[in-house]
Amino acid sequence: MTMREYFMRRLHRLVPVLIEQVEGMPPVDPDQVTAFAREFLQAGTPAFRLLFYAMMLALQALCLLTRGRSVYSLPPEDGDAFVRYLYSSRIAALGAIPTVLGIPIFMAHYNRDDVQVRLGFDVHGMRGEAAAREVKR
Amino acid sequence: MIVKPESLPGDVRREADVVIIGSGAGGGPVAKELAESGHSVVVIEEGEHxxxxxxxxxAGDALTRLYRDAGQTVTLGLPVIVxxxxxxxxxxxxxxxxxxxRIPRHVLKRWHLEHGLKDISEDELNLLYAALEEYLFVKRADPEVAGVNNLxxxxxxxxxxxxxxFLPRNAKDCEGFGVCAYGCPSGAKQSVNVSFIPDAVAAGADVYTGCRAERILVRGGRAVGVCGRFTDPRTGKRTRRLEVRASVVVLAGGAVQTPSLLMxxxxxxxxxQVGKNLSIHPCGATLALMPEVVGNPKGIPQSTYVDEFAPEGIMLEGVTVPPAVMAITLPWGGRRHAETMRDYPFIASYGSMISEHDSAGKVVAGPSARQPLTFYWLGREDLDRLKRSILLMAEIWFAAGARRVYTPIDGFKELSxxxxxKRLSRARLKRASIYGLSAYHPMGTCRMGSDPHTSVVKSTCETWEVENLFICDASVLPTSLGVNPQLTIMAMAARAAGFIDEKLESxxxxxxxxxxxxxxRARLRSEKESVARRLSGGPGSG
Known part of the structure; x- marks a missing residue:
């Protein structure tokens, strides 16, 4: 297994920790998030890729240290509390962990057509409208 | 024509009058002007068409395909800025x-006084601006499609x-689809890809896409061509070679890539001075939870402005973002994030742009020309003005009835x-306490000036050191403009195209x-030989 594959598998399990399912929203799809993240990281800088992987390791290490168990096996409420703890930390570096990890994860989920439509951004309608309205010079 | 790498049977070697690196706000106008003047023009563009x-x-897909490094380009320093x-x-x-x-008058005055650029007169620039504005259909944003958020x-x-x-924009019959930053889906926005480049191509220019310029060929102190490599967009692997021999080389890769290539x-x-004097416009942003549906991102994302504080170097400009981008700006994860995102239809947004006073930046050569390193240190004064701009936006949102305002400042992420x-206004911020800061419009890294010891290019945009090498992008602007620079970059490029045309003509x-x-000489030589033969009585002497 390549390093990238290793981290992508971990990412797949991390998705529900960062994106919580709330009422009225389409279900989170870890496969879609992982596929998007793979492409996003590939198109990006090596520095960001490394930072991203480092943050995954840091998240796991911190969780083991503070909660005594793997971040991937936390029940939803504990996962949410752990993420909240990191974001609200006075130490900027701790807040940076979920912030960096959230970039491809959140972007992937909210990039989905069904999610955008549910949030009032009717992408299907807009696409149809744009196709019918070609502006020529 | 526009040539994609996959359509090439092999390496490309060719000649042209002008080869231009980059097809943006600088490269596009130069390509059009020179192609329409009858010169053979080749444009090399690293990205795809x-x-x-x-x-x-x-938005997520657009970031991956249309942006350098999927939008992950950052400055190193405090704070890290995207x-x-x-x-x-x-x-x-x-x-x-x-x-x-257009360029603010006080900025042009500064160029005259501090950089000796008096030959770039306001009248000349105004003529160029007027011509460009007509060509690009520039007009004030239509209130009908300005968007609830901005209004x-x-x-x-x-x-x-x-x-x-209302801001002047280069849009024709804009319907306010709200996704300008991810590619205009109707073609209303008159960006260079739908204006200058098609016109340059119609006039005979060739645009090679997916090709990165790697070497500028210089002989005897003159630029004579460019070598580059095509890249497979799927694998990122370098494939075929391109070599263009030309009388003039124009560098228009932007204020980060241009100095990197020179270095x-x-x-x-x-x-x-190459790579030094980097200026950018650091931007603050606020999100506001409103009592009624705002309906973002429908409407023109940047349709309105507030310039009351421009004398302090603060411009407030509209900004709306689709869900995928808003999601990465919220300072929460888990349930809180999901619940806030569910309120997306009620969330309004606005941005601020700072023209720097005491910040400093530079571009240095990275491990490869493709990956230059950009350093930037936000100065104390600029940090305070950034805070002030966020306070001003929050004040306006509360006046508009916002229930909460979200800011990018640690300790003040949510204002009620x-x-x-008042609490935020009293706080002394640290540089690290602003997260997710972004900045736009890098400028100044190959600045123009009248002194070859303190500048990289002359007022004609030709480099002091290498004849026939011109730089036509934001890197030549000697100072921060304090306003969006695309029109000024185009004006300077169109102006430079005139000098290049003269040069090629002469x-x-x-x-x-x-x-x-x-x-x-040949005729004289043959006449001389014929006379000599006659005098010596050789054949044909009769």
Missing amino acids: FSRQDFDFR VPQGKTVGGTTTVNSGTCL LFLEHAGRLGYGGG HNRICLSSG GIRDL ASLREETAGRLERM
Whole structure:
């Protein structure tokens, strides 16, 4: 297994920790998030890729240290509390962990057509409208 | 024509009058002007070519395909700042908001006084601006499609006595689809990919896409061509080679890539200014939870402005973002994040742009020309002005009825009212306490000036050191503009195109004269030989 594959598998399990399912929203799809993240990281800088992987390791290490168990096996409420703890930390570096990890994860989920439509951004309608309205010079 | 790498049977070697590196706000106008003047023009563009049908309202996909490094380009320093740059035909103009503002008078005055650029007169620039504005259909944003978000902010800024208005934009029949930064899906935005480049191609220019210029060929102190490599967009692997021999080389890769290319080619470095003097416009942003549906991102994302505080170096400009981008700006994860995102239809947004006073930045050569390193240190004064701009936006949002305002400041991520504003106003911020900061419009890294010891290019945009090498992008602007720079970059590029045209004309005149002289010499030689033969009584002497 390549390093990238290793981290992508971990990412797949991390998705529900960062994106919580709330009422009225389409279900989170870890496969879609992982596929998007793979492409996003590939198109990006090596520095960001490394930072991203480092943050995954840091998240796991911190969780083991503070909660005594793997971040991937936390029940939803504990996962949410752990993420909240990191974001609200006075130490900027701790807040940076979920912030960096959230970039491809959140972007992937909210990039989905069904999610955008549910949030009032009717992408299907807009696409149809744009196709019918070609502006020529 | 526009040539994609996959359509090439092998390496490309060719000649042209002009080869231009980059097809954005600088390269596009130069290509059009020179192609229409009858010169053979080749444009090399690192990104891919997309048409409006490819822009599909998915911001995440657009970031991956249209932006350099999927939008992950950052400055190193405190705080880390994201500086998104386009990498596609049309450059950043394909993914900007379309705002077209002229250079403020006080900035031009500074160029005259501090950089000796008196020959760039206001009258000349105004003529260029007027021509460009007509060509690009620049007009004030139509209030009908300005978007609820922007109108609400402008109205309540006005009620507080803060002046503002509608921004001039390069859009024709804009319907306000709200995704300017991810490729205009109707073709209304007159970015370079739908204006200058098609016109240049119609006039005979060739645009090679997916090709990165790597070497500038210099012989005897003159630029004579460019070598580059094509890249497979799917695998990122380098494939075929391109070599273009040309009389003039134009560098228009932007204020980060242009100095990097010069540094890797070790040319034009004697002034010590290449890569220095980087200025950007650091931007603050606020999100506001409103009591009623705002309906973002429908409407023009950057349709209104508040310039009441422009004398302090603060411009407030509209900004709306689709869900995928808003999601990465919220300072929470888990349940809180999901619940806030569910309120997306009620969330309004606005941005601020700071023109720097005491910040400093530079671009240095990275491990490869493709990956230069950008350093930037936000100064104390600028940090305070950034905070002030966020306070002003929050004040306006609360006046508009916001229930909460979200800011990018640690400890003040969520403001609930005037009391929180006062608390933030008293706080002394640290650089690290602002997260997710972004900045736009990198400029100044190959600055123009009248002194070859302190500048990289002359006022004609030709480099001091290498003849026939011109730089036509934001890197030549000697100072921060304080306003969106695309129109000024275009104006300076169009101006430079005039000098290049003159140069090529005089070169072809010189060639013509040299040819005529050569023919005269040959005739004289043959006459001399014939006389000599006659005198010696050889054959044909009768």
